[in-house]
Amino acid sequence: xxxxxxxxxxxxxxxxxxxxxxxxxxxxxxxxxxxxxxxxxxxxxxxxxxxxxxxxxxxxxxxxxxxxxxxxxxxxxxxxxxxxxxxxxxxxxxxxxxxxxxxxxxxxxxxxxxxxxxxxxxxxxxxxxxxxxxxxxxxxxxxxxxxxxxxxxxxxxxxxxxxxxxxxxxxxxxxxxxxxxxxxxxxxxxxxxxxxxxxxxxxxxxxxxxxxxxxxxxxxxxxxxxxxxxxxxxxxxxxxxxxxxxxxxxxxxxxxxxxxxxxxxxxxxxxxxxxxxxxxxxxxxxxxxx
Amino acid sequence: xxxxxxxxxxxxxxxxxxxxxxxxxxxxxxxxxxxxxxxxxxxxxxxxxxxxxxxxxxxxxxxxxxxxxxxxxxxxxxxxxxxxxxxxxxxxxxxxxxxxxxxxxxxxxxxxxxxxxxxxxxxxxxxxxxxxxxxxxxxxxxxxxxxxxxxxxxxxxxxxxxxxxxxxxxxxxxxxxxxxxxxxxxxxxxxxxxxxxxxxxxxxxxxxxxxxxxxxxxxxxxxxxxxxxxxxxxxxxxxxxxxxxxxxxxxxxxxxxxxxxxxxxxxxxxxxxxxxxxxxxxxxxxxxxxxxxxxxxxx
Amino acid sequence: xxxxxxxxxxxxxxxxxxxxxxxxxxxxxxxxxxxxxxxxxxxxxxxxxxxxxxxxxxxxxxxxxxxxxxxxxxxxxxxxxxxxxxxxxxxxxxxxxxxxxxxxxxxxxxxxxxxxxxxxxxxxxxxxxxxxxxxxxxxxxxxxxxxxxxxxxxxxxxxxxxxxxxxxxxxxxxxxxxxxxxxxxxxxxxxxxxxxxxxxxxxxxxxxxxxxxxxxxxxxxxxxxxxxxxxxxxxxxxxxxxxxxxxxxxxxxxxxxxxxx
Numbered sequence: 001x002x003x004x005x006x007x008x009x010x011x012x013x014x015x016x017x018x019x020x021x022x023x024x025x026x027x028x029x030x031x032x033x034x035x036x037x038x039x040x041x042x043x044x045x046x047x048x049x050x051x052x053x054x055x056x057x058x059x060x061x062x063x064x065x066x067x068x069x070x071x072x073x074x075x076x077x078x079x080x081x082x083x084x085x086x087x088x089x090x091x092x093x094x095x096x097x098x099x100x101x102x103x104x105x106x107x108x109x110x111x112x113x114x115x116x117x118x119x120x121x122x123x124x125x126x127x128x129x130x131x132x133x134x135x136x137x138x139x140x141x142x143x144x145x146x147x148x149x150x151x152x153x154x155x156x157x158x159x160x161x162x163x164x165x166x167x168x169x170x171x172x173x174x175x176x177x178x179x180x181x182x183x184x185x186x187x188x189x190x191x192x193x194x195x196x197x198x199x200x201x202x203x204x205x206x207x208x209x210x211x212x213x214x215x216x217x218x219x220x221x222x223x224x225x226x227x228x229x230x231x232x233x234x235x236x237x238x239x240x241x242x243x244x245x246x247x248x249x250x251x252x253x254x255x256x257x258x259x260x261x262x263x264x265x266x267x268x269x270x271x272x273x274x275x276x277x278x279x280x281x282x283x284x285x286x287x288x289x290x
Numbered sequence: 291x292x293x294x295x296x297x298x299x300x301x302x303x304x305x306x307x308x309x310x311x312x313x314x315x316x317x318x319x320x321x322x323x324x325x326x327x328x329x330x331x332x333x334x335x336x337x338x339x340x341x342x343x344x345x346x347x348x349x350x351x352x353x354x355x356x357x358x359x360x361x362x363x364x365x366x367x368x369x370x371x372x373x374x375x376x377x378x379x380x381x382x383x384x385x386x387x388x389x390x391x392x393x394x395x396x397x398x399x400x401x402x403x404x405x406x407x408x409x410x411x412x413x414x415x416x417x418x419x420x421x422x423x424x425x426x427x428x429x430x431x432x433x434x435x436x437x438x439x440x441x442x443x444x445x446x447x448x449x450x451x452x453x454x455x456x457x458x459x460x461x462x463x464x465x466x467x468x469x470x471x472x473x474x475x476x477x478x479x480x481x482x483x484x485x486x487x488x489x490x491x492x493x494x495x496x497x498x499x500x501x502x503x504x505x506x507x508x509x510x511x512x513x514x515x516x517x518x519x520x521x522x523x524x525x526x527x528x529x530x531x532x533x534x535x536x537x538x539x540x541x542x543x544x545x546x547x548x549x550x551x552x553x554x555x556x557x558x559x560x561x562x563x564x565x566x567x568x569x570x571x572x573x574x575x576x577x578x579x580x581x582x583x584x585x586x587x588x589x
Numbered sequence: 590x591x592x593x594x595x596x597x598x599x600x601x602x603x604x605x606x607x608x609x610x611x612x613x614x615x616x617x618x619x620x621x622x623x624x625x626x627x628x629x630x631x632x633x634x635x636x637x638x639x640x641x642x643x644x645x646x647x648x649x650x651x652x653x654x655x656x657x658x659x660x661x662x663x664x665x666x667x668x669x670x671x672x673x674x675x676x677x678x679x680x681x682x683x684x685x686x687x688x689x690x691x692x693x694x695x696x697x698x699x700x701x702x703x704x705x706x707x708x709x710x711x712x713x714x715x716x717x718x719x720x721x722x723x724x725x726x727x728x729x730x731x732x733x734x735x736x737x738x739x740x741x742x743x744x745x746x747x748x749x750x751x752x753x754x755x756x757x758x759x760x761x762x763x764x765x766x767x768x769x770x771x772x773x774x775x776x777x778x779x780x781x782x783x784x785x786x787x788x789x790x791x792x793x794x795x796x797x798x799x800x801x802x803x804x805x806x807x808x809x810x811x812x813x814x815x816x817x818x819x820x821x822x823x824x825x826x827x828x829x830x831x832x833x834x835x836x837x838x839x840x841x842x843x844x845x846x847x848x849x850x
Contacts (some may be wrong), residue, residue: 022674043699049761049762049763050732050761072834152821191632193630193788194630194788194829194830194833194834195630195829195833196630197833198829198833198837198841198842199842201837201842202839202842202843206841220761222762223791223834223835223836224836224837226836227836227837227838228837260762260763260765263762263763263765263766263798264762264766264791265765265769265789265791265792265794265795266794266795266834266835267790267791267794267814267817267818267831267834267835268817268818268819268835269818270795270814270815270818271795272768272773273743273770273773274766274769274795275766276763276766277763277766277769304724304725305721305724306724307688307690307691307724309724309725310688310724310725314726367842378619404783480681481676481677481678481681481682482681482682482683482684484645484674484676484683484738485674485676485682485742486695487644487645487664488643488644488664488669488672488673488674488685489669489673489695489696489699489700489746490664490665490666490668490670490696490699490700491695491699495699503686504684504685504686517722
């Protein structure tokens with residue numbers, strides 16, 4: 001596939017054998033146990049069930065993990081920067097500027113007492129030394145780009161005045177205005193209704209392809225990922241058990257991936273019972289499928 | 291962090307409800323003991339309890355016995371904390387005073403806890419005019435400073451230890467009621483309350499068995515923290531001569547009596563003052579630890 | 590005869606100019622032993638219908654009937670024996686300080702039903718939990734186990750109707766499959782009637798025979814799940830929901846009217 005070759009030519013992000021463990025009351029808990037992947041200008045999905053470590057991977061890339069976390073990796077590079085060892089100052093230059101993150105619920109990610117436009121402008125001004133006027137102009141352009149119909153009006157609104165879908169689009173605008181190279185989206189549409197979800201996805205889709213970004217799309221929704229992303233990493237218990245082109249998901253090799261797909265209820269397959277996933281302890285340790 | 295391990299993997303499955311309760315208590319106790327400050331508070335409170343229980347054994351002198359030939363003596367081997375203006379041993383008076391302090395605290399708590407909880411829970415659950423009436427009454431009580439209100443009550447009832455207790459209780463319930471009400475408001479629409487409504491439970495049953503136990507922990511925490519305030523108010527009333535009457539060795543009254551000699555004989559004021567400070571600090575620290583353990587949000 | 594009848598159900602919140610009508614002439618009839626689904630997006634009023642049947646609102650107008658008997662405004666004990674509900678969030682629907690045993694004893698105690706211990710063992714087995722779980726607190730259970738306890742609590746009064754409010758939307762796919770299988774089995778074995786509310790068309794098509802599509806407080810479409818297989822529904826809104834449940838399609842997004850701010 002052309003997509004695959006392109007990835008090999010220009011990996012923007014290289015992660016090799018990433019391990020994350022957290023200290024809890026009951027000792028160390030391994031959340032991520034040896035995850036490796038490359039990201040190019042593509043839409044890469046990380047899917048898995050709760051507790052699989054998929055969100056931890058996303059947060060670790062941006063160094064947003066809690067202080068109690070212990071992180072090791074053979075390699076974690078973004079372009080020519082080593083994300084493992086770089087200073088916090090370098091990280092601040094990357095976070096939000098070259099690599100940004102869209103969270104699940106815009107309600108908790110937007111500052112409730114600040115106008116929407118000001119928040120986006122601030123995100124831009126934090127990384128670009130331009131006059132405020134110019135920043136505002138950029139914000140309006142960006143709001144238009146995420147297909148908000150009346151950017152002038154939305155600019156002056158407070159977060160509580162906008163709907164969920166609009167809020168998520170504002171988040172996307174805020175995260176993309178600094179023109180990052182990589183966007184990490186952690187369940188960006190899980191809190192949204194079907195019709196709104198469609199539009200937010202379309203917005204994200206268009207921007208990613210227009211600007212040639214790398215997108216890491218963290219989700220639990222196999223059905224969505226299958227048609228939205230280029231490549232899928234399936235995570236189970238902190239490890240990637242399968243890495244597969246999204247279009248080939250039906251031909252997944254790993255029994256876990258197969259089990260997840262089979263357990264999905266569907267309008268098109270009426271079955272009296274859904275096959276229940278039988279977890280095999282060997283999945284925790286076996287070598288990873290190509 | 292695999293999805294296969296059950297979250298209870300580290301707890302053995304309890305075999306009876308008694309065992310389940312015990313496991314729960316043990317876990318809470320472990321949590322409490324992890325915080326050194328609250329352990330310190332707990333130790334002081336336990337000491338206070340022991341002191342009060344074994345006061346006759348601990349005290350070196352009769353706390354009420356005057357010895358006019360031995361007045362205002364500085365701390366020494368014979369009188370560890372010195373003597374007061376009537377020659378009474380201050381250490382022994384403090385030891386017996388702990389009984390009075392505990393008497394006030396426990397009586398106030400026993401009155402305030404149930405009253406505040408009931409008013410708050412009823413008001414929060416039913417809402418409407420019930421809520422309006424109860425909360426306006428609460429507002430009236432809250433709008434006066436506690437000590438001033440207590441003073442007014444004692445002035446009306448006449449000085450004395452029991453009257454002081456009643457006065458303090460009257461000023462201490464509104465914050466508890468407000469707390470319980472706020473807690474109830476957040477619970478009222480919770481799914482588990484709706485579920486029990488749908489089972490056909492009567493409002494009384496819902497309040498007693500489902501809502502109140504959820505409010506109980508924060509009320510207990512608040513009461514523990516309040517104990518410091520209660521001790522101080524009691525001491526304040528004692529100091530003003532409206533609480534325990536002489537010769538009862540109430541700590542606040544001791545400070546009040548000693549203040550005339552404060553410049554020459556510092557121990558008359560410093561010793562009971564230190565006792566009050568230590569005990570109220572201990573209750574505050576312990577309350578803090580209790581909050582960490584009992585607050586449902588911290589689980 | 591219809592087990593659940595909802596006839597011209599209207600409900601609004603607020604008064605005068607601020608009144609916000611959330612249900613407009615909703616009519617459904619669910620026959621005995623049937624599983625009926627209500628799908629829609631948030632604000633469509635689907636959960637409100639369920640809550641009216643559960644006696645959570647009492648200012649509705651229209652007619653609600655269960656097993657041929659008209660429902661009053663107040664929730665009577667007799668209705669509780671017939672209708673029970675399973676909630677969306679397995680973390681919020683169990684009392685955090687009650688053990689499984691306490692949670693299951695409570696409904697029996699309210700209705701003065703004896704033989705609690707044996708009944709609890711039986712119901713735990715029925716929902717696929719080991720009987721040793723009865724002394725556990727909710728925080729010692731996983732999401733799927735909690736939902737099983739919630740189902741057990743609903744079934745211990747031996748109701749004829751279960752109201753299911755998004756019972757699997759907070760669960761992982763593999764756990765969702767287990768719960769859906771359990772619900773399907775229970776319905777078959779006990780002859781229960783289900784009214785399921787969800788936003789997930791896959792779930793509703795799997796579990797239900799018929800589906801009503803709700804939008805803005807109205808029922809806009811009524812379909813048989815069997816007819817959905819591989820087909821494109823006529824009603825545009827239903828079509829959008831069905832297509833979106835199948836896959837993401839860039840072109841589909843353009844056909845959906847953009848939302849207002």
